[in-house]
Amino acid sequence: MDYLLEALHVTKVFGSLKANDDVTLKVKPGEIHAFLGENGAGKSTLVKMIYGALQPTSGEFRWMGKTVTIPSPAAARKLGVGMVFQHFSLFEALTVAENIALAMPGAFDMRKLSGRIARVSRDYGLPLEPSAVVADLSVGERQRIEIVRCLLQEPKLLIMDEPTAVLTPQEADQLFITLQRLASEGCAVIYISHRLEEVKRLCHNVTILRHGKVVANVDPGRETAASLARLMVGGDIHVVKSAREDRRGAARLKLDRLRLPADGPFAVELRNISLEVRAGEVVAIAGVAGNGQQELFDAVSGERSLAQAAMLVIDGKPMGHDGVNTRRNAGAAFVPEERLGHGAVPAFTLSQNVVLTRHSSDAALVRSGLVSSGGAAGVSERIVRDFDVRKGKPDPEARSLSGGNLQKFVVGRELDRRPGVLVINQPTWGVDAGASATIRQAIVDLARQGSAVLVISQDLDEIFEIADRIAVISRGELSEAYPASGLTSEKIGLLMAGAHEIRQTSGKETAHAARA
Amino acid sequence: MNDQVLSVILTIITASTPLLLAAIGELVVERSGVLNLGVEGMMAVGAVSGFGAALMTGNPYAGVLAALVAGALLSLLFGFLTLTMVANQVATGLALTLLGLGVSGLMGEAFVGQPGVHLERLSIPGLSGIPFIGPILFGQDFLVYLSLVIVAAVSYMLFRTRTGLVIRAVGDSHQSAHALGYSVVGVRYLCVMFGGACSGLAGGYLSLAYTPQWVENMTAGRGWIALALVVFSSWLPWRIVVGAYLFGAITVMGFSLQAYGIGIPSQLLSALPYVVTVMVLVLISRNRALMRANTPACLGQPFVPDR
Ligand SMILES: Nc1ncnc2c1ncn2[C@@H]1O[C@H](COP(=O)(O)OP(=O)(O)OP(=O)(O)O)[C@@H](O)[C@H]1O
Ligand SMILES: [Mg+2]
Numbered sequence: 020m021d022y023l024l025e026a027l028h029v030t031k032v033f034g035s036l037k038a039n040d041d042v043t044l045k046v047k048p049g050e051i052h053a054f055l056g057e058n059g060a061g062k063s064t065l066v067k068m069i070y071g072a073l074q075p076t077s078g079e080f081r082w083m084g085k086t087v088t089i090p091s092p093a094a095a096r097k098l099g100v101g102m103v104f105q106h107f108s109l110f111e112a113l114t115v116a117e118n119i120a121l122a123m124p125g126a127f128d129m130r131k132l133s134g135r136i137a138r139v140s141r142d143y144g145l146p147l148e149p150s151a152v153v154a155d156l157s158v159g160e161r162q163r164i165e166i167v168r169c170l171l172q173e174p175k176l177l178i179m180d181e182p183t184a185v186l187t188p189q190e191a192d193q194l195f196i197t198l199q200r201l202a203s204e205g206c207a208v209i210y211i212s213h214r215l216e217e218v219k220r221l222c223h224n225v226t227i228l229r230h231g232k233v234v235a236n237v238d239p240g241r242e243t244a245a246s247l248a249r250l251m252v253g254g255d256i257h258v259v260k261s262a263r264e265d266r267r268g269a270a271r272l273k274l275d276r277l278r279l280p281a282d283g284p285f286a287v288e289l290r291n292i293s294l295e296v297r298a299g300e301v302v303a304i305a306g307v308a309g310n311g312q313q314e315l316f317d318a319v320s321g322e323r324s325l326a327q328a329a330m331l332v333i334d335g336k337p338m339g340h341d342g343v344n345t346r347r348n349a350g351a352a353f354v355p356e357e358r359l360g361h362g363a364v365p366a367f368t369l370s371q372n373v374v375l376t377r378h379s380s381d382a383a384l385v386r387s388g389l390v391s392s393g394g395a396a397g398v399s400e401r402i403v404r405d406f407d408v409r410k411g412k413p414d415p416e417a418r419s420l421s422g423g424n425l426q427k428f429v430v431g432r433e434l435d436r437r438p439g440v441l442v443i444n445q446p447t448w449g450v451d452a453g454a455s456a457t458i459r460q461a462i463v464d465l466a467r468q469g470s471a472v473l474v475i476s477q478d479l480d481e482i483f484e485i486a487d488r489i490a491v492i493s494r495g496e497l498s499e500a501y502p503a504s505g506l507t508s509e510k511i512g513l514l515m516a517g518a519h520e521i522r523q524t525s526g527k528e529t530a531h532a533a534r535a
Numbered sequence: 536m537n538d539q540v541l542s543v544i545l546t547i548i549t550a551s552t553p554l555l556l557a558a559i560g561e562l563v564v565e566r567s568g569v570l571n572l573g574v575e576g577m578m579a580v581g582a583v584s585g586f587g588a589a590l591m592t593g594n595p596y597a598g599v600l601a602a603l604v605a606g607a608l609l610s611l612l613f614g615f616l617t618l619t620m621v622a623n624q625v626a627t628g629l630a631l632t633l634l635g636l637g638v639s640g641l642m643g644e645a646f647v648g649q650p651g652v653h654l655e656r657l658s659i660p661g662l663s664g665i666p667f668i669g670p671i672l673f674g675q676d677f678l679v680y681l682s683l684v685i686v687a688a689v690s691y692m693l694f695r696t697r698t699g700l701v702i703r704a705v706g707d708s709h710q711s712a713h714a715l716g717y718s719v720v721g722v723r724y725l726c727v728m729f730g731g732a733c734s735g736l737a738g739g740y741l742s743l744a745y746t747p748q749w750v751e752n753m754t755a756g757r758g759w760i761a762l763a764l765v766v767f768s769s770w771l772p773w774r775i776v777v778g779a780y781l782f783g784a785i786t787v788m789g790f791s792l793q794a795y796g797i798g799i800p801s802q803l804l805s806a807l808p809y810v811v812t813v814m815v816l817v818l819i820s821r822n823r824a825l826m827r828a829n830t831p832a833c834l835g836q837p838f839v840p841d842r
Contacts, residue, residue: 071716072714072716091716092714092715092716093715093716095716096716104714107711108708108710108711108714108715109708109711110703110704110707110708110711111707111708111832112703112707112828112829112831113700113703113707113830115706117700117703117704120697121700121701121704121712121715122715127696127697127700152828175766300771390833489685
């Protein structure tokens with residue numbers, strides 16, 4: 020049998036840490052091959068070497084039977100390898116078309132390229148506006164750019180590092196159809212994901228990594244999600260206990276007819292958003308990416324100031340005009356969606372990143388106006404312990420953590436404060452099953468101790484697991500929050516669509532009125 | 536009266552051209568994410584090299600070439616320190632200014648008081664003779680035209696070609712550019728050297744066309760104005776032309792008003808361009824949307840690829 024790609028005894032060492040240890044695996048053409056493993060197991064490291072973004076410490080790669088060195092991503096692309104990175108490699112100030120042009124060889128013709136982008140994105144059901152500027156797009160939309168960028172290169176091997184983590188169920192289904200079509204055309208796919216059901220549905224072959232070593236190579240058809248999870252962790256996975264109660268207290272976070280104008284041509288305008296989150300409950304906001312989640316988070320966290328102070332009330336105090344720090348001092352905590360760059364400064368160490376969000380609210384971190392590095396290190400160690408953050412050295416830079424481990428850290432940093440109000444955007448994006456359970460349990464526990472928690476998420480399974488009430492955001496408008504027990508995914512889907520229709524008809528009416 | 540207006544306009548053009556040359560070079564450097572504060576130093580070395588080469592060969596074009604090469608060489612030193620050795624860009628740029636000013640003083644000791652070689656102005660029979668418009672449009676030295684050609688070329692290159700796209704990408708996110716396989720350091724070296732060559736040319740213009748003689752510190756802070764102009768233009772090439780000519784005009788106005796004996800202290804008039812620079816920078820920085828769209832996000836940040 021001819022393999023497309025073989026990795027033979029590949030080892031990658033970072034300092035004292037073996038991220039990949041004697042990895043041997045083979046990928047056939049036309050095969051969808053999953054890499055599974057806990058956060059920090061070394062999946063991203065392995066695929067980065069295949070894409071030429073990292074060099075192996077020892078071992079070799081064979082491409083269609085021939086030994087190759089892959090010195091750079093350009094060389095990998097020339098071989099026919101395309102990759103969607105876990106942390107995007109996009110340029111915020113450039114347009115979608117320009118971002119894609121940067122990865123395309125050959126003649127430089129933006130108009131023709133825009134046409135091709137529009138066509139491919141329509142063919143594969145991944146809608147993209149070629150002239151939109153990336154800075155104005157949501158994470159889900161950014162992901163689509165990365166995927167379309169790969170598809171345009173017509174690769175022989177497509178690597179996807181957690182592509183569905185930020186996609187909606189419908190978008191993910193569309194992607195699976197795309198991948199299956201590519202596979203049937205002979206393209207091999209390396210697929211990394213923490214969603215085991217998805218892997219079972221889609222993949223032909225699964226390689227499981229643990230602590231950098233290959234521990235199993237199995238046929239997903241013969242396994243259950245639970246048996247795959249056991250192989251990954253080497254033990255059983257905790258089930259989130261949320262014990263829904265109706266004994267809820269006073270409103271701690273209140274949005275009152277909140278409005279926020281769009282701050283760019285492709286941004287969403289928030290209209291009339293009203294919501295109450297009471298002590299003791301978790302309220303989740305579901306919705307398709309790019310419907311105002313980012314804007315809502317910015318408005319609540321204070322990254323953008325509101326027109327009237329009373330639009331946002333925290334513990335009875337109108338705070339719409341206050342900045343992030345004042346809101347934090349009032350007992351609120353915020354976890355943004357993008358962990359690397361927004362949630363944490365990549366080049367700062369973990370303890371420095373602790374200081375960044377907690378210097379004004381945490382007395383232990385600042386002593387007579389000076390940063391106390393001992394205090395920060397203490398807090399950072401506690402977070403690392405409580406949330407099981409795996410890392411290579413005692414106080415590493417944020418960017419050297421694997422995606423899921425950084426997410427655990429960023430969430431842990433805020434949960435560790437025991438905030439009265441927690442607002443969290445995509446809490447378990449790219450986090451493995453075990454760690455997701457830890458984070459979700461911590462969120463629920465926080466609420467049960469009397470805090471108000473607002474979760475913005477695109478993962479319906481997650482929402483049903485932890486939320487007491489669910490609201491749906493659509494085109495900048497928020498539905499009423501319904502008790503989770505009375506909702507199904509179908510009903511939520513209808514809510515998303517329903518809200519669209521109401522707005523569209525009312526939009527048409529005003530247009531008519533204006534013309535009349 | 537007409538003659539006076541004409542002479543003022545001609546002086547404005549000569550006063551603006553060095554600002555334009557230095558600023559358009561620095562714009563490309565900053566678009567690639569590098570902040571080179573050594574413009575003043577590179578201009579000074581360009582000025583003295585250009586003057587010396589022209590004096591020794593008797594050919595002003597040899598002077599122009601020497602100025603260009605000298606500026607590029609000095610910027611290569613900056614590139615080596617900040618890109619290869621990853622030294623702090625701000626500190627290195629300031630050091631480069633001091634070094635350039637010092638070296639130019641040393642090199643130029645022998646030239647003080649010597650009459651220089653003048654870069655002649657274009658003269659097209661028929662056209663240059665047209666009253667008023669002729670001298671303005673067809674009677675300049677070639678560097679005036681070249682400076683505008685460079686702006687047009689840079690504008691085209693940055694926004695219409697792959698090269699320009701790569702430069703903007705490297706300035707926006709060196710991490711992503713590296714992940715896609717672009718040589719961040721290589722692109723930046725080329726941009727830094729282009730900027731150095733332009734600064735050298737700007738210096739050469741001062742000692743070959745503006746005032747064809749060598750005086751120590753003859754750059755007189757123009758490098759700093761050029762740096763401010765890049766921000767003024769919000770990193771868009773054509774706005775640099777507007778800015779450079781505006782500042783050239785303000786400088787010349789200062790002189791003219793003095794000549795007319797208007798009762799404003801001369802110190803205030805000569806400070807005028809700098810005061811206006813500060814005011815314009817403040818006004819521009821207030822417009823966040825404008826700044827966000829074009830400011831290179833990686834400006835001044837060191838890049839170390841992780842392997
Ligand atoms: N540049 C680097 N320098 C030092 N250590 C690194 C670097 N990149 C990754 N590591 C370490 O290598 C290990 C494996 O990381 P990797 O990103 O491959 O994990 P992963 O399997 O992709 O996890 P996740 O599911 O969380 O994305 C981690 O412990 C991480 O901290
Ligand atoms: Mg990873």
